[in-house]
């Protein structure tokens with residue numbers, strides 16, 4: 235048994251023989267640590283035979299790596315930590331946070347109603363009046379419009395099909411605000427980024443969730459190419475131009491609120507997605 239030293243294989247291009255099963259090994263350095271055998275038998279191999287062995291070993295490694303790449307996509311990834319945190323937030327504090335904002339809005343609306351001319355309340359729909367939680371979770375908080383929604387509670391679930399199904403549920407504190415405002419004589423306007431083509435589905439879902447007697451449902455024209463902020467601010471200006479005083483505007487996105495045209499704005503929490 236001979237243990238090769240670094241000097242044995244020190245010249246550029248020299249390759250140590252691979253260990254044979256059952257035989258002792260030693261470690262030598264050729265630019266980097268490499269395991270090599272110290273058996274006398276390998277010394278009898280020709281350089282060509284050694285190169286052939288190295289090529290064969292490299293081929294085995296390449297095949298193993300290619301196999302790993304083929305297998306990897308089939309293994310379901312662990313949920314990202316952010317997904318876990320979003321679900322935990324939804325299950326623990328989200329309802330309380332929503333209620334805190336909505337109840338403050340309710341107090342303000344009811345207090346202002348008798349003091350202004352033609353009081354109005356503006357509500358956004360998604361994640362303000364209606365919760366799409368089941369769809370959000372099914373899609374791992376991703377968003378896509380097209381496609382079926384046949385496998386709930388698992389995804390995928392296309393947004394259009396989800397809206398058509400009308401499975402969104404009422405956000406209870408907002409529904410309470412809606413009812414309190416109407417009882418105080420306040421007209422309620424929904425302004426949503428959903429497109430006009432979805433009107434029938436949206437009206438049906440709102441009614442199913444318990445909303446009834448709204449003044450108007452403003453939907454984004456199908457061909458309109460504008461940010462949510464620009465479109466919604468213009469819609470509020472239009473309501474004001476018809477003689478209403480918007481005492482409160484409530485939404486889950488900053489783009490629901492930017493642009494003014496309301497006495498006060500109330501931002502509901504939504505860490506689940508973002509709309510410009």
Ligand SMILES: [Mg+2]
Nearest residue numbers: 358360361486
């Ligand atoms: Mg929204």
